[in-house]
Amino acid sequence: MVRSCFRLLGWLLVVTAFTGCGQNDEPTRQIDFVPLSSLEIVSQNSQAAAGTTNRFTAIGHYGNPATFQFTRDLTSQVTWASTNPVVLTVSNDPALAGLASAGVAGTATVTATLGASHTDLDFTVSAATISSLSITPPASTSLHAGDTLQLQATGAFSDGTSQDLNEAAVWSSSAADVATVGDAVPGKGLVTAVAVGTVAIAASFGGTSATQAIDVTAAALQSIVVTAEDGNTVAAGTTTQLTATGTYSDGSTEDLTDQATWASSLTSVAKVDQDAGNHGLLSALAAGTSKVTAALGSVTSPGFTVTVSSAKLSSLAIDQTEPTVSVGQTLQLTATGTFADGSTQNLTRDVAWSSGDTDIATVSVSSGNEGTVKGIAAGTVALSATSDAIPTGSGTTVTATADLTVQ
Amino acid sequence: MPTRLLLALVLLALIVLAAPARAATPGPYLEAEGIGSWLNDSRNRTAEGTFNAEFQRGRGWGLALGYDLAGAYPGIGTGRIELEAARRRSALKKLDFAEGKLPATGKVAIKSLMCNTIAEYHEPSPWVPYVALGIGYAEVAISQISAVGTPFIAAGKDRVLAWQAGGGIGIELGDHLTLDVGYRYFATLQPQLQLADGSTFKMEIGSHNLLLGVRLKY
Numbered sequence A: 001m002v003r004s005c006f007r008l009l010g011w012l013l014v015v016t017a018f019t020g021c022g023q024n025d026e027p028t029r030q031i032d033f034v035p036l037s038s039l040e041i042v043s044q045n046s047q048a049a050a051g052t053t054n055r056f057t058a059i060g061h062y063g064n065p066a067t068f069q070f071t072r073d074l075t076s077q078v079t080w081a082s083t084n085p086v087v088l089t090v091s092n093d094p095a096l097a098g099l100a101s102a103g104v105a106g107t108a109t110v111t112a113t114l115g116a117s118h119t120d121l122d123f124t125v126s127a128a129t130i131s132s133l134s135i136t137p138p139a140s141t142s143l144h145a146g147d148t149l150q151l152q153a154t155g156a157f158s159d160g161t162s163q164d165l166n167e168a169a170v171w172s173s174s175a176a177d178v179a180t181v182g183d184a185v186p187g188k189g190l191v192t193a194v195a196v197g198t199v200a201i202a203a204s205f206g207g208t209s210a211t212q213a214i215d216v217t218a219a220a221l222q223s224i225v226v227t228a229e230d231g232n233t234v235a236a237g238t239t240t241q242l243t244a245t246g247t248y249s250d251g252s253t254e255d256l257t258d259q260a261t262w263a264s265s266l267t268s269v270a271k272v273d274q275d276a277g278n279h280g281l282l283s284a285l286a287a288g289t290s291k292v293t294a295a296l297g298s299v300t301s302p303g304f305t306v307t308v309s310s311a312k313l314s315s316l317a318i319d320q321t322e323p324t325v326s327v328g329q330t331l332q333l334t335a336t337g338t339f340a341d342g343s344t345q346n347l348t349r350d351v352a353w354s355s356g357d358t359d360i361a362t363v364s365v366s367s368g369n370e371g372t373v374k375g376i377a378a379g380t381v382a383l384s385a386t387s388d389a390i391p392t393g394s395g396t397t398v399t400a401t402a403d404l405t406v407q
Numbered sequence B: 001m002p003t004r005l006l007l008a009l010v011l012l013a014l015i016v017l018a019a020p021a022r023a024a025t026p027g028p029y030l031e032a033e034g035i036g037s038w039l040n041d042s043r044n045r046t047a048e049g050t051f052n053a054e055f056q057r058g059r060g061w062g063l064a065l066g067y068d069l070a071g072a073y074p075g076i077g078t079g080r081i082e083l084e085a086a087r088r089r090s091a092l093k094k095l096d097f098a099e100g101k102l103p104a105t106g107k108v109a110i111k112s113l114m115c116n117t118i119a120e121y122h123e124p125s126p127w128v129p130y131v132a133l134g135i136g137y138a139e140v141a142i143s144q145i146s147a148v149g150t151p152f153i154a155a156g157k158d159r160v161l162a163w164q165a166g167g168g169i170g171i172e173l174g175d176h177l178t179l180d181v182g183y184r185y186f187a188t189l190q191p192q193l194q195l196a197d198g199s200t201f202k203m204e205i206g207s208h209n210l211l212l213g214v215r216l217k218y
Helices: A002-019 B003-016
Strands: A036-043 A047-049 A053-064 A068-073 A079-082 A088-090 A099-102 A106-114 A117-126 A130-136 A141-144 A148-150 A152-157 A162-164 A170-173 A179-181 A190-193 A197-205 A208-217 A221-228 A233-235 A239-248 A253-255 A261-264 A270-272 A281-284 A288-296 A304-309 A313-318 A330-332 A335-339 A344-346 A352-355 A361-363 A372-375 A379-386 A399-406 B027-039 B042-046 B049-055 B058-068 B079-097 B100-105 B107-120 B127-142 B145-147 B150-153 B156-172 B177-188 B192-194 B200-202 B205-217
Touching (some): A036 A117, A047 A099, A053 A106, A053 A117, A079 A088, A088 A106, A190 A208, A221 A288, A233 A281, A239 A288, A261 A270, A270 A288, A281 A304, A313 A379, B027 B079, B058 B107, B058 B205, B107 B205, B127 B177
Parallel strands (some): A141 A208
Antiparallel strands (some): A036 A053, A079 A106, A088 A099, A130 A152, A170 A197, A179 A190, A197 A208, A239 A281, A330 A372, A335 A344, A352 A379, A361 A372, A379 A399, B027 B058, B027 B205, B042 B049, B042 B200, B107 B127, B127 B156, B145 B150
């Protein structure tokens, strides 16, 4: 009993070393027990022209500088008010909290209240009129289908001031089937590229307007994912088909297996065929692990880990028990192998197919069409699939047969 | 002369003067221990998320009543079994939240009652290395814990299962007296405690402990 204590202790110390020492993940709980010490209103602009909008933000200061202090955005928690709603109104709508609409020229005091805390800010609405409107980014912009871009409208006013007019401006698109633009808060000025073409995005305010040309190009490939027909583990001496699926900026997907450039990190374990007709066909050569990638242009998939097992083939079966085909028609047969470790794998490509009487039916052995039978004349014929080069547990080949009826 | 230096000199003298090896004999023993404790930073789970706690170095004491099997039970092995009562106390240093770390005040005290098995390796020398494994019960008690002067955790306690593992060296100073210098990793299941607002949270407890003990064998 006491001696076994050494062994158990060793395990415990190893476990402790990995799990128990100084574990300290990033905390997620917010401080809710330190009282709010002060509120502050931050204004987007120092003043606003009549007819425009202005965003106010409420910042809460907690704690005190002598010990610990932090700030929190309380814009949507405070209650907003204006002492002069004719001049300025401030929204308390949760989606628009702090967004003020400037009515007519004058002054107003904006207040933000949270419980017993409140603060105020004097704000001036000027009678300045719009002189010009501009959109940024100013140069012609190119977007891939599916991409989005936030445009910014800025107004120059008669008193020499400039102001963000994103929310006050009216946004429109000359061709909504090419690109749309948001005209509701939130999301004003947000361009979404839809399809290939050219579009003019316009912002207008107070009789002035500005436009921004946008070229929408084909959706851009954003990522590639590799998958395997038989999962991550395959037996040495067999093949499996890999598939590369690309995802584009517009959310669409495409099979890129034939276009991708394939690579294996350890070609002595597994190699991937690049030849026409066999793109993405992985050959498992020897037991081990290899990472396979598919690349197209500048986009490369994450490594897909393939484990090649040393399991030997135990048995082979043709999945179709009583296959039937009409004269002149074809039928795809499938051969499944069961290995010594209990795993199964589709071996249709890896076995040697043969027909007992090619005058009744033929079976294809050509690359990509293995196991396809064609009825030649009415009758019954024995078809066979032989393990051929696949390593077997017995050391001899394994064969599966099925009787095909041609009608 | 500083106390630590004096303690180190006494320890050195005891080691130098350690008695020559003698055949171990079975019998009961009593051991008194002084403990230096370093509580791990703990991750604590509340309904509103997690917060972390950092502790200062703590200290404690222990008292063990046991039986030295010596070589009397070769089927079991050479070693000891004991019942150990201990108390450790650590002060809080900081609480860590999503917004940052706050200086905090308060204490965590852990009382434990452990059943330990100790496997010893006897050589023809007065130095006896050992490994120890124990399981038992612990009472985790916390005082009111405040951050920046505001109470955050309410005073309270909970009883949970505890375990410890470690090792050390026994230095035989005479027929009946052994100096014990050892290390223990001590941990418990997560006690459930209360925040100041009445809601509950689960606290992680794990600590590294250095102990210096004197064992008197009868």
